[in-house]
Amino acid sequence: MVFRCAVHNMKLLTHNMLTSKCMKGVTVGYPLGIVAKDIKVSETEFNSEFVSRIIPKLDWNALWKAADSIGHSGDLPQQLMEDYENNEEFLKKVHHVLLEVEIINGELVCPESGRKFPISQGIPNMLLNEDEL
């Protein structure tokens, strides 16, 4: 099925949540490596409340590494700073990395097995074959 509309792409926020831990022989499967073939940077509305409330759910180190590995860490600090809730300048940088850097096509790579999960038209395919479970 091919839709005529342009689609939304995978954000680094989603990447931060994904793991290959369900694969046979994989224990952590996190974070997944990113091979980005097409990246799109788009502007989305900044909501400081949202960003400061999503931060506790993130693996900061994985976010920074993911952004850095595709050349989009910008000036995001490598360490999460304290008292970020009121630091709008910092929250804007996080917003950019989480929601404005999108992967259209590429691959996610299991850090343990090297298994590649394709990202196509913005949708990562995390399905495993029966012999991988």
Next chain:
Amino acid sequence: MPSFKIETPSLSHLSHEDYINVYEPAEDSFLLLDALEDDLELLQQRRPVLCLEVGSGSGVVTTAIARTLGAEVFCLAIDINQAACSATNCTAKENGVKVDVINGDLVTPLRGVCAVDLLVFNPPYVPTPHCEVITSLEEPLTRAWAGGERGREVMDRLFPLLPEVLAPQGLFYMVAIENNDVPQIREVLSALGFQSHVVKQRRVRGEHLVVLRCQKHSDSLE
């Protein structure tokens, strides 16, 4: 001024042809939306940040949630059916909201860090022979409704994963039918640490549909 209505998203971009491979929203989808609408005040009080729909199909429910809860929430949708993933993505786009879509099996691609504030699931609940649950990928639509023995085979795989997915104050809404043995589902959930209630029910063409709302035992609703 908070809104207290959930508007049904436009699906005019989907055609009969699309519904060959993607589950077309039906009474069960709309009952789930109605249940969420009844609970909208509660949902808005809880202020979810991360929402997840498992088995998003056309994307009608996820898109409605994204539209209603607005810019303070990030919506993720997972579906095992690739065509459904595209449909969800497209429905979100057509209705002006952002939903990230993952092609995957239940919540297995997600790391279990109790991050999901609102989880919704309209599972395949129709009792069928087991073989129809694992039907080939050439029949993606069968997987949208075939629930295997007692209609429980798919939902029973999700339940044990809930404790590591749902946030401490998280809410989980699920569609089921009477034939799934709702009291027994509630026992399974209770043993996993969740209290559940039937918040909505409707009889449609011989099917007795219910929507269950679940939250951790330790979490008391105001």
